[in-house]
Amino acid sequence: xxxxxxxxxxxxxxxxxxxxxxxxxxxxxxxxxxxxxxxxxxxxxxxxxxxxxxxxxxxxxxxxxxxxxxxxxxxxxxxxxxxxxxxxxxxxxxxxxxxxxxxxxxxxxxxxxxxxxxxxxxxxxxxxxxxxxxxxxxxxxxxxxxxxxxxxxxxxxxxxxxxxxxxxxxxxxxxxxxxxxxxxxxxxxxxxxxxxxxxxxxxxxxxxxxxxxxxxxxxxxxxxxxxxxxx
Amino acid sequence: xxxxxxxxxxxxxxxxxxxxxxxxxxxxxxxxxxxxxxxxxxxxxxxxxxxxxxxxxxxxxxxxxxxxxxxxxxxxxxxxxxxxxxxxxxxxxxxxxxxxxxxxxxxxxxxxxxxxxxxxxxxxxxxxxxxxxxxxxxxxxxxxxxxxxxxxxxxxxxxxxxxxxxxxxxxxxxxxxxxxxxxxxxxxxxxxxxxxxxxxxxxxxxxxxxxxxxxxxxxxxxxxxxxxxxx
Numbered sequence: 001x002x003x004x005x006x007x008x009x010x011x012x013x014x015x016x017x018x019x020x021x022x023x024x025x026x027x028x029x030x031x032x033x034x035x036x037x038x039x040x041x042x043x044x045x046x047x048x049x050x051x052x053x054x055x056x057x058x059x060x061x062x063x064x065x066x067x068x069x070x071x072x073x074x075x076x077x078x079x080x081x082x083x084x085x086x087x088x089x090x091x092x093x094x095x096x097x098x099x100x101x102x103x104x105x106x107x108x109x110x111x112x113x114x115x116x117x118x119x120x121x122x123x124x125x126x127x128x129x130x131x132x133x134x135x136x137x138x139x140x141x142x143x144x145x146x147x148x149x150x151x152x153x154x155x156x157x158x159x160x161x162x163x164x165x166x167x168x169x170x171x172x173x174x175x176x177x178x179x180x181x182x183x184x185x186x187x188x189x190x191x192x193x194x195x196x197x198x199x200x201x202x203x204x205x206x207x208x209x210x211x212x213x214x215x216x217x218x219x220x221x222x223x224x225x226x227x228x229x230x231x
Numbered sequence: 232x233x234x235x236x237x238x239x240x241x242x243x244x245x246x247x248x249x250x251x252x253x254x255x256x257x258x259x260x261x262x263x264x265x266x267x268x269x270x271x272x273x274x275x276x277x278x279x280x281x282x283x284x285x286x287x288x289x290x291x292x293x294x295x296x297x298x299x300x301x302x303x304x305x306x307x308x309x310x311x312x313x314x315x316x317x318x319x320x321x322x323x324x325x326x327x328x329x330x331x332x333x334x335x336x337x338x339x340x341x342x343x344x345x346x347x348x349x350x351x352x353x354x355x356x357x358x359x360x361x362x363x364x365x366x367x368x369x370x371x372x373x374x375x376x377x378x379x380x381x382x383x384x385x386x387x388x389x390x391x392x393x394x395x396x397x398x399x400x401x402x403x404x405x406x407x408x409x410x411x412x413x414x415x416x417x418x419x420x421x422x423x424x425x426x427x428x429x430x431x432x433x434x435x436x437x438x439x440x441x442x443x444x445x446x447x448x449x450x451x452x453x454x455x456x457x458x459x460x461x462x
Contacts, residue, residue: 045303046295053284053291057367060284064277072276136288136367 002027005100012095013142017133022047026129027097029118031104044125051128055083058140062151066229069169081156082147089116091146092123154226162221169228170200177201180217196220233258236331243326244373248364253278257360258328260349262335275356282359286314289371293382297460300400312387313378320347322377323354385457393452400459401431408432411448427451 005027009015017023030043059082063075070078081087092098101122103112112118131139150156157165170176177200184195196216198206205227208219236258240246248254261274290313294306301309312318323329332353334343343349362370381387388396394411401407408431415426427447428438436458439450 046301046306049303049306050291050295053288057284057288060281064281070277072280075277075280 002100008096013145015130015134015138015142017129019133022129022133023126026051026125027100027122028102029104029107029112029122031107031112032102035104035106044122044128047125047128047132048121049128050131051124051126052083054127054131054136054139055088055124055143057136058143059083059147061140062143062148066151069172070165071168071172074165074168078156082151085116085120087156088123089119092119092126094146095123095126097122097126154222157222157225162218162225166198166206166221166224169225180220182213182216183207198224233331239327244376246361246365246369246373248360250364253360253364254357257282257356258331258353259333260335260338260343260353262338262343263333266335266337275353275359278356278359278363279352280359281362282355282357283314285358285362285367285370286319286355286374288367289374290314290378292371293374293379297382300403301396302399302403305396305399309387313382316347316351318387319354320350323350323357325377326354326357328353328357385453388453388456393449393456397429397437397452397455400456411451413444413447414438429455 005023006016006020009017009023025042026044026047028041028043030045033039033041033043056079059079060075063070063078063082067075067078098113098119101113101118107113107118127139127142130142167178170178179199181197181199182194183197186193186195191211193209193211194213194216195209196207196213196219197204198208198217198220206220206222206224208216208221208223210216210219236254237248237251240248240254256273257275257278259272259274261276264270264272264274287310290310291306294301294309298306298309329344329350332344332349338344338349358370358373361373398409401409409429411427411429413425414428417424417426422442424440424442425444425447426438426440427444427450428435429448429451430436437451437453437455439447439452439454441447441450
């Protein structure tokens with residue numbers, strides 16, 4: 001097994017595998033197994049099956065706890081932005097996992113090491129191996145380093161409709177008067193900047209600016225959501 | 232909270248909730264909340280979000296362990312037959328959960344208590360509440376009573392293509408000569424029964440009968456799979 005990987009896991013995430021074969025399997029792509037049949041190594045696809053489910057549960061719990069007022073439909077949408085291929089591929093890169101995966105020559109030559117689907121599968125397979133080796137608690141600890149700060153920073157909300165989200169949060173217990181107001185426009189017509197506030201009744205709860213009124217409203221709503229989450 | 236439900240969970244599944252409000256929430260449908268806003272009760276939809284993910288992980292682990300030789304694609308297919316709506320609705324009925332769910336009048340009158348989607352959501356919400364109250368281990372213990380025996384009996388395989396599965400199991404480590412043989416036909420033309428064996432090389436590993444040669448082959452393959460699993 002790659003010593004650099006083992007060291008990196010220990011130093012960056014305080015993870016040491018009891019069963020190093022599991023870790024090795026997680027970093028073994030099927031293309032490598034196919035080219036080295038005599039080694040009788042197992043590829044990472046079954047671990048990916050398990051890791052995908054462990055990821056889903058841990059992320060669901062993060063979202064359930066963090067967004068304690070969001071309805072199920074909205075949680076499902078945010079979860080989808082987190083567990084989708086390009087997000088997971090990015091996490092794998094952040095962890096440097098792309099350096100360590102064993103690939104067959106064909107896969108290597110066609111730049112498989114940077115292919116999002118391969119990196120996404122690798123990330124899930126690693127989670128599967130960690131789950132088998134040390135249980136859900138360990139997967140949750142690891143993902144609380146990788147994903148939880150991004151959830152708290154609202155990274156995945158960027159891809160959501162903030163105005164709808166804000167409305168759903170505020171109107172959970174009945175109707176609330178939410179309104180957006182254009183307070184300022186600046187700059188020449190071809191490069192105008194719009195400034196918007198969002199208020200509940202008389203109380204301003206967020207503000208935002210953007211190249212269109214619509215973008216400014218989305219930003220104001222997002223700021224309001226982040227403000228409400230802190231309470 | 233319904234005493235009969237509490238007793239049933241304790242006697243049948245050795246489950247006692249620490250936080251009885253969680254259990255109550257799991258059995259509260261949104262239609263009930265809508266008709267009783269003054270009670271400020273929460274419906275079970277967010278718990279369903281969490282329970283769905285806990286179910287997926289536990290079932291994935293059961294399948295990973297039980298079918299230690301099946302490839303990821305096949306595991307994913309079997310998992311889908313287990314976690315789909317009509318299966319979960321059946322589990323909810325088996326547990327008698329349909330008796331205890333709180334519904335609004337409209338939902339009750341339109342026979343919501345027997346609607347598969349409602350029962351499926353209820354089952355998942357219960358798992359979500361159990362997960363929050365007692366962790367994954369408890370969910371796994373409960374599902375090992377409800378679902379694991381069915382996995383072991385091959386119930387969910389009925390909906391799979393056994394011939395393909397058998398081939399995938401046997402050919403995992405290279406080509407194997409699998410062949411099916413019609414050994415007998417019985418009965419009149421309009422009600423004929425076909426008898427088939429499946430062999431690897433000279434060795435018969437399964438037999439089955441059915442109203443068509445194809446059905447008999449599927450049964451023979453299924454028997455062979457069950458035989459291999461016991462080893």
